[in-house]
């Protein structure tokens with residue numbers, strides 16, 4: 001984890017502003033159908049923990065996308081803001097919200113067996129299949 005710096009981001013229309021205390025530069029990529037339906041491609045996300053504050057949070061809509069998580073977005077411009085785990089309250093946020101991050105490393109690919117064949121990422125990463133993820137989240141609801 002990077003220490004003590006504070007990171008700020010905003011959605012495209014600036015209605016929502018976000019302040020995050022910590023961001024893990026080892027980011028994840030999710031190939032599941034839900035993420036690809038949501039964003040049109042794989043979801044690149046950084047772990048931001050629970051120390052996340054929103055300005056103008058009335059502009060955020062969140063959607064319960066599974067038993068264990070919700071997805072949040074700006075209701076004015078649609079910018080994706082977070083994937084939040086219900087059990088821990090931890091936020092995974094789109095990597096692209098934070099243009100100035102350093103030392104980023106693609107660490108793990110989720111739903112690696114669900115990746116369609118029309119793209120591939122050359123990065124050498126850890127991977128988790130759907131079966132491995134379901135076994136993990138069976139514990140998290």
Ligand SMILES: [Zn+2]
Nearest residue numbers: 011013074077
């Ligand atoms: Zn917005």
Ligand SMILES: [Zn+2]
Nearest residue numbers: 030031032035
């Ligand atoms: Zn996903």
